[in-house]
Amino acid sequence: MTRMSPLPKLILRRLAIGVLTLLIVSAIIFWAIELLPGDIATEVLGQSATAETLAAFRDRFGLNDPAPVRYLHWLGGALTGDLGLSMANQRPIAQLLGDRAFNTFILAAYAALIAVPLAVGLGIVAALYRGSWLDRFISSSTLAVISFPEYFVAYILILLFAVHLQWFPSLAAVTPGMGLAQRLYVTFLPALTMVLIVMAHMMRMTRAAIVNLLALPYVEMAHLKGIRRRRVIAVHALPNAVAPIVTVIALNLAYLIVGVVLVEVVFVYPGLGQLLVDSVAKRDITVVQAACLIFAATYILLNLAADIIGIVSNPRLLHPR
Amino acid sequence: MDRLLDIRDLRIEAHAADGWHEIVKGVDLTVARGEIVGLIGESGAGKSTLGLAAMGYVKAGLRIAGGSIRFDGQELVGAPESALRSLRGRRIAYVAQSSAAAFNPAWRLIDQHCEGPVKHGVMPRAQAQDEAVKLYREMRLPDPGQIGFRYPHQVSGGQLQRAMTAMAMACRPDLIIFDEPTTALDVTTQIEVLAAIRDAVRDHDTAAIYITHDLAVVAQMADRVKVLLKGSEVEEAPTREMLARPREDYTRSLWAVREFRPSPRGPIPDEKPILSVENVSASYGALQVLKDVSFSVPRGRTVAVVGESGSGKSTTARVIMGLLAPTRGGVVFEGQPLVAHSRQRPRDLQRRVQMIHQMADTALNPWHRVRDVIGRPLEFFLGLRGKAKEARIHELLAEIELEPAQFIGRLPGELSGGQKQRLCIARALAANPDFIICDEVTSALDQLVAEGILRLLDRLQRDKGLSYLFITHDLATVRSIADEVVVMQKGEVVEQGPKDRMFTPPHHPYTELLLSSVPEMDPDWLTRLLEQRRAGAAGGQAGADARGAAA
């Protein structure tokens, strides 16, 4: 109690590690271009390109500067929202990405808003009523869903809800001016696919975390003090479950952000993932870099958030000796 | 007699892969109002299960298969959960062995203390809080007004155990179950907790069930003692009667280890000590754990290093074995200084100095069969192969009293605790050592098994002229087997000398504290000790006299 709390120091340390990781990852993404065999300009423009067009291309993409200079330039640009030009069609990447990134995050948020409360709730219920039919149903059905490829789940949903019942469209064709209700309707199937996949993981992990917690001696002690079961769970078990559950959520959100790539392709949804896959096929490296940077940064930030919440919710660190 | 608790023919079963097995086999137990009943037995006796059953509670995977549990006239077997809940914490309370695990880390002590009385509607929060401070004072906790506002990890183990007893008393229950409340504590801490528990229980005229494996502890606490063995009752009698005249052989054997004495000693063959530790200091990182430690081990003798947790006794062993390099000083073996790192020692030196660990469970690789465990050092140090190796393995197994044909192919998982420790001894013997470090080799074992191990070690010493460094916290063991004693505290040697001198006053104050804190069979020991300590400076001398009288 006399010493200062180590909490701010720990959080700062974790933040610093997060920033460092982001920097290293951005460097790796940037240096990928250096690994391209041969000359980039020739690679992109083809063998038939004239010396002038090659020179103009190099000039335009700053390829004549040394790599560290270009990295700093690229990083500075990325931080201010300028992601450079697409190598394939020479349009500004920020423009290409803007709407698509928005679409992707909307879809991920849509899925998360349904999946997180549902999965955590069901996971807790399954843990509390361990061995019940509900628990058995949840654990066997989730094992199956985890094992399925995303597109398998997607096509089954399409077959059922789009082709057979015709309740929802099979293509998630959103347009920029679309209203929210319409958008939610159109993107229901891709969202549901992600909900199913992510929920299975999240439920299993939440259940495991709570089952561990319920076996702890202090939870048993609370029962032996004659405390009501509901209160034991609400007061003694759940507050200590915050850190593990938050970790579970963050891990799954990170997973969701990546899983979105496949789901977007299945439903032909105009998002970042779709663009990334197309650009990989076209080998449009600057666009790939930008998209990878956005995905990686989101992923790193989510993990960072989980760790910090874990630190903050640890009573031993909150109340040092 | 006014029966508060009346358990009749209780049967409890445990679930295993092949169905249900009885672990409490028709036990009766009665507790009168204000009476303290001791439950004693070795591990697997079912004493904790029986204690919890007194609250109508069984752990997950167990079930009550028959019998009745009546508390104050009310049947608990088959009672609805709500009825049991209103009893638990309010009229029957529980004190667990590990208070560090039984307190919720996220809540302050006083919040956890007041939860019971407030939720049971016994008293409002403000009153509960005042009562808590009173109980903390009764339990002789430091700073009783403030200590409740700390979190569990901010309080020491002994204090936490007393806070848990205070919490159990929060609703003024009629009965408290104490489940080995001092087993995890050091002896000097144990005294304070024992005294606090006993006084509080007596002052409030609370009945109690006191569960322990330590007969000397139960002698201080209980009015009546029941001995359990593998889920069945062995015998039951008032404490003094049982201590004076145990009816059953099993009960008598429970304190056999305290009566074990080593075989008579011949003269020391060589005056030069086989090993000496010279001015050793060592640290883990910035933390200094050993300060200028010196002692020596005479050839063919046993030197016991005694101390509480954190005294540096195990670290001393690590330095001798070359697992931790000292920052200053060194170890001399057979007149030659030992290299600090075991890796750089010649193989013959590694062979001559062996060590036996406390936990045979973790000292044996679960995937190595008995043959491999003993065979490897034979091969590694002595180059034995094939038939010669096999023959030697048989000899060694016979030496540790395990039937070779029966045991040679077994995995450690197929051995009992005592058999595992014997196997560890055989592994050390396989190297033909001259010097063996025994690190708490008996402390994880039940008394009877521990005594067998001590006998085996004594016989081996006599037959082979081995020298032992015996590390232990248990003074009863020291008294049985040591020739010389080294007392350590906080990384320093506070006193050393021949056993007879060490157990006769005058002592160093810490040795005195340590010696006087070891519970004795005499039911009046604790009372007398506390009086003496209160009496102050004169206590040291009187304490020793008291011990002489009790022994």
Added chain:
Amino acid sequence: MPRHLTLLRTAPLSAKLALALIAVYAVTALFAPWLAPFPESEIVGPKYLPWAAPHWLGTDALGRDVLSRLIHGARNTVGIALATTVLAFLLGAATGLLAATVGGWFDTIASRVVDVLMAIPSLIFALLILTITGTSVIALVLVIAVLDSTRVFRLSRAVAQGILTMDYIEVARMRGEGLGWIVRREVLPNAAAPLIAEFGLRFCFVFLFISALSFLGLGLQPPTADWGSMVRDSAKLISFANFSSWQAATFGLAPLLPAGAIAILTVAVNMVVDWVLHVSSGLRD
């Protein structure tokens, strides 16, 4: 080994069923050229034939026999996934066990490299690298093996560290045993169960990962028969599925066949992994 046979006999029905399924996949993969009625990538009839003899599962958009392609797909997809997993395992387990046992700077450097590699989602990383290397089987296998070995490294290092705190390791060290003996005889037998279970999980992951890349058109390239790309090729057909006639129904279900083949294998492997973990946790008690 009779011990393993008794273990197998006590296995729950789900595990037995899963093992049988895995055996069917293995046999199919091994003997694909003999089992398949038609060649892998030859046009053998008109497009989009319904499910009827001799094309039991019809023909695809180019007129290739779907059943034959599924059978060859087992060999290609499962084979490559298995090779990749083995490679990832050799790399990850070797470095992980070594890092835990040796410690020091080797452990520090290896752990930091793995931290950074794991900070990037594998799919994203794989897409980045494949942009540069182009889509070749070798690049695919190497990239995924390296990315996946980070997970194996973490697990084997953690498992080994747990084992290394045991007293029996100290006993071996005090005896003067060398590094090789400690890793092979003391650590490895105890790490086997979690590593086997991890192998199963990693295989599932790699297998789904390669199929996903193929599904995105970035994995195995045509005309090689591969389940992921078969889903991709027939994906559009699903919108025409209707259950009015046998022909229409089988037509629309085309993408579900390879996707189902992938799903069933991963479910089976997961079930076996569950069982292995269950048995090994029981052995410790």
